[in-house]
Every structure is written in C-alpha cells, then in structure tokens.
Amino acid sequence: QIELKHGSHRIGKRTDAVMQKWRGYGLGQFIHWGLYAIPGGEWNGKQYNGAAEWIRSWNGIPKSTYDSLIYKFNPVNFNAEEWAVTAKQMGARYVTITTKHHDGFCLWPSKYTRYTIANSPWKKDIMKPLVDAYDKQGIDVILYFSVMDWNHPGWRYDIKTKEDSIAFEGFKQFTRNQLLELLTLYPTAKGLWFDGTWDKSWIKQAAFADELETEMRKFRPGLIIGSRFRADENGKRHFDSNGVLMGDYEQGWERKIPNKIEDVHGNDWDCVMTVPENQWGYNKAWKGHIKTRNELLEMTAKCVSLGGNFVLNFGPQGDGAIRKEEKQLAAQIGDWMKTNSEAIYNCEYAGLEKQDWGYFTKKTGSDKLYMIVFNVPVSGALKVKLPANTSIGKSYLLAQPAQLLNAEEISGTEYFIHLKNTAAGNPFVVVLEPTAKKASGNTYDKAKT
C-alpha cells in the first residue's frame, strides 16, 4: 500500500442513487460534433487517413486554415429535437456530447475564449438546446470535455521551461473556469466525460486536478466523473499507484469490450464505440467495416452482461443533420430494444458460466435472468448452468411470455432450454425465473475422479 495524497478517494462502486441509475442505463449515445464535421475527413479532394475529428493534426491543412473554419460553422439543418428523438427511438438512456474537442472550439458561448459558437455565423448556444431536448426525452446528459486544447496559447504537451509553466498556469485556470462555467450553465448534466488528459503537462498536475475534481463534486453533488480525468502524484492514470480505480467508473474501454468479468475488476465502466472502425467526427467516406445492427446489439448485450454500459457514437454532419446510415442504425437498434430492452435496462452481471449461445443478464434487485441469444446451436437446446440449490421455475421467450419453454434438467444444476423453432434471424431473449431447488436426490452420483 503506497501512501498517496492524490490517488483514488474511494474503494469500490459508488452506492448513491445517481450512480445506481447510471449503472442501469445499459445503452447510451455519444455525439461528436464540431468544426471537424465541415471537412468531414477530406481536404481539397484528398482524404485524411486518421480519425476525422483529428484532421487539424494532419499536415494536409495549415493549422490557421483549419482554425478559420469557425467562420464557416452555420449548421442550418441542426435540430436538437430531432437528435434527441433519434436517441429516444434507439433506446438510449444517456448521451455524452462534445462541448469542446481537442481543437478547442466551444459549442457553448464560453466567456473565457473567443473560439466559440458565439463568434461563428451560427452565433447561438448549441449546448443549451441539446441539453434541453435530451432532458425532454428523459435522456440524461453527460458533457464530454477535452482538457487538451490546441487553440489555447497556454496549452503545452509538457512543461520544460519557466515560460511553459507560466503559460500552463494560465491554461489550468482557463480549464477550471470553463468547467465551472459548464456546470453552471447546464445544471441538469449528470457528469463529465474527460478526454485529452494523456500528455505529461496534465499528468504533472496531480494536486491541481485532484482539487479541481473535489471542487466540481462539491459544486454539483452527485456529479459523475470517470477514470480519465486525472493522474495520481506518480503519474498513474485510470488506476492509481495502488491499483485502485480513479473516479467513478472505468473509461478505458474505448472501441473495445472486456471478455470476462475479471477484466472489469469489480468497477463500473462504459464502452464507447464507433460505427466505422475509428471515426468519431463526421467522415464523408463511410469506409472500412461498418458495424451492423446485429453486431452492435451483440456488443450492447456483452457490455451489460459484464456489468457495463454500451455507448454508440454518432457524428452529425457539418450542416447539423445526422447521416442517414446512423439514423437507420438507430431505428434498427430501437426496433429490437422495443421488444427486448427489459433484458438491457437496469440489468447486471448474472454470475453464471458463459455459454456459446450468447449472454446472460440479471435484473438488478431481482432473481430474474435473461438469456440474450445470438447463436442458436444446431441442437436447438440452450445450455444453462445455475448456482447450486437453484432450479428453473419458468422459462419463456420475452417476446411470447405465454408460451412456456421446456427446461430439461440434465443434472443437478444443468439444464437444456429446448427452443420450439430454432429459425432465428434475429437475436432474441429467453427469460428464466429461477426458484429454490426442492431437496430431491440427484440421480447421477458425482464422479469420483
């Protein structure tokens, strides 16, 4: 146990109601929107190979030319209501929205820089209509904030000289001012999703960042802050020098999903995922492998089965409209969620042995189990291993609760759930209502191995 002043300040999951609600969200939406959506990964007919929201870092565009995109930002097709309704139809329970990405362009009229929406042709606050529209749909809002800010003169990748440290002191105050400004302007926001905190300059600010996190939590009780905001005094990020999670949930699952429960170390976590391989901001070229509805549903089920949330990214176009491919996916996912969201919302890790047919989830606060089936075995029999002294009371398809399924006991705690028709073109959910096992002699002796 290493003595730490700026390590984690809590062991284990938060138990308050705000975090319990977060834990049960299951499915979320990420929105990446800003100046980068105007070029959309392309400049003068040449395609940028990186992620579209990183195009400013490409030597294919002079930095000042990128920065002057502010004078072109006029999203005439922006409609906050439409975005929020799209998310509602998808079944998202929360949304994480970029207030400021690495380029430093603020989607709110910040008092602390001129590089904001107020000095664009659009002029009006973008964040307020979005927060209000999502609140109206009952979708909780988390504010994405990039600490790294390529536009601010005080930003440094590392602190090497006296000049660096003077400049960075100003940058730290600017960052604090903007964060308190965001919490003041958008009081219904449930949390902050930090990014751009991997550079040495910020990692060296363990004390400052720790105090700022404490100040923000005091300013907004219940505020949810992930593991990516700050490093401890030894430069350890996400997990402090004693291996304890920093912040309220693990933010390391970016475009990747844990495979087994041990990988999440008993913490809350969410996985943020792009539809293409690695594009967060709008990219004109909808290229490479585009994840299908079934792939995204399986990712959602897998995350919830391991106690996390799945957050799917949307990159609206420069004109403010959501691209048709993303609208289609939202509708397709929502269509499935309409029938099956009971197996996703307010569910958690079931603690059962993983089977090949798919994923178990368990309703929080109940014994009800859900089998989210993606791979129907040729036998049509779905294996289930229950804990000792438990048997299957009732089993049925969530979509047809009146039709009970035959749960054949194979041995003490093993069952086969026999499906009637195995033609599954869609993932589906089997509900198991377990009961305490009647004390009956087990017909098979335990092998004496």
Ligand SMILES: COc1ccc([C@H]2[C@H](O)[C@H](O)[C@H](C)N2C)cc1
């Ligand atoms: C250095 O590699 C990075 C750094 C930051 C990112 C950013 C993306 O732009 C997006 O905002 C994602 C959530 N974030 C990690 C992606 C790759």
